[in-house]
Amino acid sequence: MRTEKATFAAGCFWGVEAAFRQIKGVVSTQAGYTGGNMENPTYDGVCSDGTGHAEAVEVTYDPSKVSYEELLDVFWQNHNPTQLNRQGPDVGTQYRSAVFYHGEKQKKSAENSLKEQQKQHKNKIVTEIRPASKFFRAEEYHQQYLEKRGLSTCHI
Numbered sequence: 175m176r177t178e179k180a181t182f183a184a185g186c187f188w189g190v191e192a193a194f195r196q197i198k199g200v201v202s203t204q205a206g207y208t209g210g211n212m213e214n215p216t217y218d219g220v221c222s223d224g225t226g227h228a229e230a231v232e233v234t235y236d237p238s239k240v241s242y243e244e245l246l247d248v249f250w251q252n253h254n255p256t257q258l259n260r261q262g263p264d265v266g267t268q269y270r271s272a273v274f275y276h277g278e279k280q281k282k283s284a285e286n287s288l289k290e291q292q293k294q295h296k297n298k299i300v301t302e303i304r305p306a307s308k309f310f311r312a313e314e315y316h317q318q319y320l321e322k323r324g325l326s327t328c329h330i
Contacts, residue, residue: 177201178237180245181208181274181306183228184253185261187316191231193252195318199240204232205312208274209302215310223266230274232309242280246287249273256297272302281305 184190187205194203207215210227220227233245253261255271273288275281284303292299311317 175201175236176238177234178242179276179306180233180235180242180280181230181276181309182233182245182249183209183230183270183272183274184249184255185229185269185271186264187229187231187312190229190252191318192321193248194231194233194245195321197235197240197245197248199236199238200233200245201236202234203318204309205316206230206232207268207310207312208232208307209272209304213308217313217316220268221266223268225268227268227310228270228272229268229312230272230309242283243287246273246284250287250291255291255299255301256295258300270302271300272304274304274306276306 182190191203191205194200207220207227208230210225212225215225215227219225253271259267259270261269273284275284288299288301
């Protein structure tokens with residue numbers, strides 16, 4: 175099986191990870207931090223809003239079963255991309271909306287998807303589209319957080 179990676183930031187990573195885990199063709203997910211300016215960030219450091227990292231989810235998927243475009247649809251459906259540096263009660267740059275692309279094909283798909291999404295939103299979409307940088311896996315207690323607690327969602 176050939177797999178590819180996709181990386182998304184859409185607010186708190188607990189709910190984002192749970193949403194992607196439900197998708198047929200997603201092989202694995204991991205909550206973590208990316209897009210920042212220091213090595214080996216911790217949850218406390220990221221939450222201090224001083225590392226530049228976003229809470230993100232790295233998705234490993236089988237492109238023969240789910241397309242990157244379908245993953246983008248899940249991304250858009252599971253957060254409000256018009257809120258700058260926040261989702262619901264969570265505020266800070268670590269909760270920003272971002273697509274971290276792996277290669278030019280993903281970049282073009284993300285840009286096209288954003289243009290289509292903008293047509294459906296009255297307010298301007300503030301989602302960043304940036305090249306993927308080093309991904310740091312979050313502490314173990316963040317992995318599959320909702321599943322470990324018997325919860326299906328944390329959406330407000």
